Amino acid sequence: MSIISIRNVTKKFVGITAVDNANIEISANEFFAVLGPSGCGKTTLLRMLAGFETPTKGEILIDGVDVSTMAPNKRPVNMVFQSYAVFPHMTVLANVGYGLKVTGVPAAETRRRAEEALEMVQLAHLGERKPDQLSGGQRQRVALARALVKRPKVLLLDEPMSALDAKLREQMQLELTRLQEEVGITFVIVTHDQDEALSMADRIAVMQSGRVEQIATPELLYESPNSRFVADFIGKVNLLDAQVTGASDHGVTVDVAHLGKVTVPHSGGVQGMVSLAVRPEKIRMTVGRPDSGLAVQGRIVDWAYYGDTSHIHVQPANGPPMSVTVQNDTRSTIESGEVGDQVWLSWQADDTLVLDR
């Protein structure tokens, strides 16, 4: 059963439609991510769940109750804000206990539960500190404890990692996943960082200009995106313009500038101009012509070294440049090519996606 049902929700501000007819069902105990570029409406969606915005149309149900117009302090959800919003004039313990105090929980119980919550985020020793004596990572843990102490049905997280450095971010991602399993609460996280969404979430909704483009597991989203936008937004992708010339049970036959006529697997009918999509890491780069698969010859124009991988741009004789990701799985890999070399790029027809333009 869904804990959150977002049904035909539209939010219009003066002049713009921030969220356009969104439909999302989130089930209990799920770690759900809303992913999209800035200005796509993901934060507005989260704020409607928290109660800071009211939908223009549609309805939002939390645990079967219509909360579309319910005040934020009446909802069984709590939020971790982007700025953490830790109250600067209160101690850490007072911050965590605040949500209990204002709802009339007795002082002794408030203190006990606040201390428990601080323990959960490993800050039990800092209860008497003021927020300005904490690091950014510690402040975020306070915000987390403060939200979780209320035992909400849903925890909302608004870009929680954006202010942390790379190392701390990775650590917090692991910790959030651990916490979510520990407390068994539904987490809804809003982020523009695809790595964050892919590594933490059970399912991801990708949004663009107010519309939900696709809702799927990270694996499906990456390997079977249903649109050019999703393919391009999640990870890197090579998009090749192609003309459909025929279809059969095995797939569709298309005419591509790079390759000539090729047949790639695809179910469902397509016509006219389409895009062929292939991920850079699915492409092999060889000096000699490969025996099987789809192959293109070209010249290396750029070689970017990233330590574990190298990203290489290859310019075929005709058509746009293609990018290839090579795993540097031996120490000598970096010596295997140079800018200006002629190489062959090849990949399997199975790794090719056909997308509408």
Next chain:
Amino acid sequence: MKVLRRRVDPLDYAGRIWMRAFFGLVFILLYAPVVLMMAFSFNDSRRNIVWRGFTTKYYEKAWNNDGLIEAFVNSLTIAAINTVVATILGAMVALLLWRFRFPFKSAYEGFMALPIVIPEICMGVAMLAFFSRIGWPTGMPWPLNLSAITIAHIAFSFPFVAIVVRARMAGFNRELEEASRDLGASEWQTFWHVIFPYMRPGLVAGALLAFTLSLDDFVITFFTSGPETVTFPVKVYSMVRFSVTPEVNAASTVLVVITLIVAALMLRVQRQGQEGSP
């Protein structure tokens, strides 16, 4: 070995000798009269010109001057009432301007700040004309006889409070308010537990400002005070009209000290406020 001279940048003006000498001169001209006044309040002489030895008898004399003490009590009473009312009024105006959007908001903001820019003498004349036109009752028992002066003081000091509090609120993170609501607090609980503590340094600074403005105001008070409602600055002025006696010096010294204490408190509270904000 070549000695390197420190380079003086254009904005590093305190690094120039002649500028420092100029600062020193300004400093002397600014504070010498005050120091002199304080020193001569201890002068054992009817005149203010020649030093004749140390005495505190003029403080005693000022203390025993019933008219002076009455004026002093009047001033403190007016200042106290003014501080309370102007602070509440100013804080409400500041919250209105900070929180809400409404038609003609910028026009309202401009009009609200008018008492700050209008010349005091004009305010004084306007207040006099206003109170006599509507026939504001005079000759009421104390402290009601101070009402006209108090109203005039509130009118010119609340915009200062509003501006100070508004400036403080400009730095408030609205997510704090949302976090409070999200955690289950009502609007009122959010105001008292989250917004008010943030506002407090601005309120204290504004209140002290209103207090000192009221305590030493002469021009507006002069126009709104009657014969039996004399405030301290007005009383000092009337005493000076005969001669500048050490008694006047003594009374003025007391006022300077009070103002200094209040100003020091104000600075301290503001510093605490800066430490308390994120």
